[in-house]
Amino acid sequence: MATTARRSKKAAEPASDPKQLLSFYHDMLLIRRFEEKAGQLYGMGLINGFCHLYIGQEAVVVGMQSAISNERDSVITSYRDHGHMLACGMDPKGVMAELTGRMGGYSKGKGGSMHMFSLEKKFYGGHGIVGAQVPLGTGLGFAHKYNEDGGVALVYLGDGAVNQGQVAESLNMAALWKLPVVYIIENNKYAMGTSVERATAGVELSHRGVPYGIPGEAVDGMDVLAVRDAGLRAVERARKGDGPTILDVKTYRYRGHSMSDPAKYRTKEEVAKMREQHDPIDHLRAILIDGKHATEEDLKVVDAKVKEVVVAAADFAQASPEPDASELYTDILIGG
Amino acid sequence: MPAMNMIQAVNSAMDIMLARDNDIVIFGEDVGYFGGVFRATEGLQKKYGLDRTFDTPIAEAGILGVAVGMGAYGLRPVVEIQFADYIYPALDQLVSEAARLRYRSAGEFTSPLTVRVPCGGGIFGGQTHSQSPESLFTHVCGLKTVIPSNPYDAKGLLISAIEDDDPVIFFEPKRLYNGPFDGHHDRPSGIWANHPLGEVPADYYKIPLGKANIVREGKDVTILSYGTMVHVAQCATEETGIDAEVIDLRTLLPLDIDTIVESVKKTGRCVIVHEATRTSGFGAELSALVQENCFYHLEAPIERVTGWDTPYPYSLEWHYFPGPDRVGAALKRVMEG
Numbered sequence: 001m002a003t004t005a006r007r008s009k010k011a012a013e014p015a016s017d018p019k020q021l022l023s024f025y026h027d028m029l030l031i032r033r034f035e036e037k038a039g040q041l042y043g044m045g046l047i048n049g050f051c052h053l054y055i056g057q058e059a060v061v062v063g064m065q066s067a068i069s070n071e072r073d074s075v076i077t078s079y080r081d082h083g084h085m086l087a088c089g090m091d092p093k094g095v096m097a098e099l100t101g102r103m104g105g106y107s108k109g110k111g112g113s114m115h116m117f118s119l120e121k122k123f124y125g126g127h128g129i130v131g132a133q134v135p136l137g138t139g140l141g142f143a144h145k146y147n148e149d150g151g152v153a154l155v156y157l158g159d160g161a162v163n164q165g166q167v168a169e170s171l172n173m174a175a176l177w178k179l180p181v182v183y184i185i186e187n188n189k190y191a192m193g194t195s196v197e198r199a200t201a202g203v204e205l206s207h208r209g210v211p212y213g214i215p216g217e218a219v220d221g222m223d224v225l226a227v228r229d230a231g232l233r234a235v236e237r238a239r240k241g242d243g244p245t246i247l248d249v250k251t252y253r254y255r256g257h258s259m260s261d262p263a264k265y266r267t268k269e270e271v272a273k274m275r276e277q278h279d280p281i282d283h284l285r286a287i288l289i290d291g292k293h294a295t296e297e298d299l300k301v302v303d304a305k306v307k308e309v310v311v312a313a314a315d316f317a318q319a320s321p322e323p324d325a326s327e328l329y330t331d332i333l334i335g336g
Numbered sequence: 337m338p339a340m341n342m343i344q345a346v347n348s349a350m351d352i353m354l355a356r357d358n359d360i361v362i363f364g365e366d367v368g369y370f371g372g373v374f375r376a377t378e379g380l381q382k383k384y385g386l387d388r389t390f391d392t393p394i395a396e397a398g399i400l401g402v403a404v405g406m407g408a409y410g411l412r413p414v415v416e417i418q419f420a421d422y423i424y425p426a427l428d429q430l431v432s433e434a435a436r437l438r439y440r441s442a443g444e445f446t447s448p449l450t451v452r453v454p455c456g457g458g459i460f461g462g463q464t465h466s467q468s469p470e471s472l473f474t475h476v477c478g479l480k481t482v483i484p485s486n487p488y489d490a491k492g493l494l495i496s497a498i499e500d501d502d503p504v505i506f507f508e509p510k511r512l513y514n515g516p517f518d519g520h521h522d523r524p525s526g527i528w529a530n531h532p533l534g535e536v537p538a539d540y541y542k543i544p545l546g547k548a549n550i551v552r553e554g555k556d557v558t559i560l561s562y563g564t565m566v567h568v569a570q571c572a573t574e575e576t577g578i579d580a581e582v583i584d585l586r587t588l589l590p591l592d593i594d595t596i597v598e599s600v601k602k603t604g605r606c607v608i609v610h611e612a613t614r615t616s617g618f619g620a621e622l623s624a625l626v627q628e629n630c631f632y633h634l635e636a637p638i639e640r641v642t643g644w645d646t647p648y649p650y651s652l653e654w655h656y657f658p659g660p661d662r663v664g665a666a667l668k669r670v671m672e673g
Contacts, residue, residue: 048460048650049459049460049461049462049465049650050460050461050462050465079464101650101651102651105651109649109650109651109652110647110649110650110651110652111462111463111650112460112462112650112651113462114462114464115462115463115464115650127464128421128462128463128464128465129421129422129424129464130394130422131394160393160394161394163393163394163398164393164394164395164425165395165397165398165425166425191365191366191394192365192366192370192373193366193369193373194365194366194368194369194370194391198368198369198391199391199392199393199394200393264370264371265369265370322651322652323651323652325652325655327649327652328644328646328649328652328655328656329644329646332645332646332647
């Protein structure tokens with residue numbers, strides 16, 4: 001991966017607050033264990049259809065979330081969304097119950113893996129169509145600016161989405177109107193089975209904003225601290241009224257695109273190398289231990305706590321009832 | 337004859353046409369190197385090269401627009417839109433360009449493109465991977481709309497679509513890719529190798545567009561259906577013991593009105609079955625046509641059995657899906673009428 005050099009440089013200057021480092025570890029581990037459990041429930045037939053796991057990409061949302069204010073700022077993403085919801089502080093029980101299609105899920109089981117929301121946590125979904133969330137997120141940015149609420153919209157998209165026409169349209173509007181938006185390209189190298197090189201002219205995705213005058217930055221997405229630093233810079237720009245930024249965050253998904261992916265487009269060796277040498281959780285664990293910010297015992301306490309939360313979420317997701325058939329016709333039109 | 341599932345039949349049609357006609361190019365998201373998310377284009381890039389079968393960016397408007405340009409210059413593009421639910425960004429190119437080019441150039445330009453579109457539910461895809469938007473396209477004059485219900489028809493109809501000089505939207509019900517599906521989701525699914533229409537000639541053949549197929553002859557009631565619902569309708573017929581004539585429309589536009597009218601005049605009753613939502617669905621058009629053409633032969637009101645007017649839900653999928661019980665109930669109602 002081209003960003004290795006940059007990454008080791010960043011890793012040499014970790015944030016000094018041990019509490020924060022430990023909370024990053026907790027949040028990343030929660031996402032990973034949650035996703036592993038979701039994969040298990042899928043294998044047991046309790047989750048159906050489409051389920052896109054976030055394993056490998058945890059540093060991206062955790063780093064970005066630490067750069068914003070939960071009260072003021074809004075978040076929107078596409079369909080690989082479970083990690084974003086957990087990072088936003090949404091209840092793992094409600095997320096897992098949506099995956100199992102139960103009444104206790106965030107969308108009463110009617111949305112499924114790709115379609116969940118929380119107004120309370122300022123999480124605006126969860127969208128199943130590639131790129132479609134990008135103009136929506138641009139609109140969130142407009143609303144922040146219009147309301148003068150000081151908020152910033154974090155708009156996540158994948159490396160495949162960058163070629164959608166509506167993404168180009170959004171970038172132009174965001175720059176034209178100087179909207180407080182950060183576009184975070186989660187570049188995991190593969191749009192389903194098609195690599196960036198096979199579908200994209202100009203693979204430096206941070207340059208996508210150049211014609212609009214939007215600054216861009218390539219970021220090591222396997223290093224939560226590097227993501228955080230880049231996120232802080234971009235959010236500050238947006239908050240000051242200087243307009244949008246594009247972050248090309250280089251990351252990697254360990255699992256298939258979805259649960260039915262034969263993964264013939266990449267080698268087992270490539271996946272193994274990323275897991276063994278560039279894992280974002282291992283990386284942070286090394287910073288914690290080597291820098292004497294935490295002991296093995298401290299981490300074990302976190303592991304146990306995370307496990308408890310995930311088990312409780314899985315139990316809830318199986319105990320919660322399925323929605324009644326009458327729910328078919330609710331929430332289509334207001335009062336109709 | 338070899339047994340093929342619907343994916344293999346579609347693949348075979350494209351394979352044959354790539355070999356026969358150098359003007360044919362196949363492209364779409366993941367269709368080249370990866371072989372398509374449903375494997376429909378597997379092996380074609382290897383066999384015919386990168387300039388005949390290739391990957392596109394995720395950019396449906398661009399894909400369709402480029403195809404229209406290629407077609408105007410004499411190529412014959414065969415495009416895959418990965419899921420019907422992804423086709424909406426391309427509507428402008430389909431409606432304003434592909435469908436209208438011939439009319440506004442007084443016949444000088446054509447759009448001889450084929451758009452393959454996996455559609456329908458029954459796979460827990462939720463609202464963005466399950467839709468049946470065929471009536472959006474039948475509403476647009478200048479487009480042809482095809483929906484096969486089995487491998488044999490899929491291959492013959494796809495070859496006709498590719499050779500057709502007009503733009504054809506070719507819907508492939510993805511619940512049928514691996515086997516026939518009668519709507520009983522709680523029972524093991526069938527496989528095409530055990531179905532007569534899973535026997536598919538290896539060579540070139542065509543099924544004409546605009547020709548319906550009477551898949552079961554009967555005298556009591558006519559069922560008009562297409563895609564997955566053809567199998568559901570047959571199942572409901574067997575379960576109720578009502579002697580229904582089941583018509584697989586195969587193409588919605590051009591529509592085989594003669595076969596429909598002849599059948600309804602014979603039976604005096606009509607039930608229309610589709611998976612898409614009800615209001616302004618293609619069933620509404622069929623109902624109007626039957627009424628206009630067969631009014632004095634009807635012995636009961638025409639019934640429609642459709643998906644509900646709701647987004648396709650994730651967890652209530654089988655409540656939404658118009659299964660054999662709902663079709664059977666409608667059959668009983670029209671027989672009492």
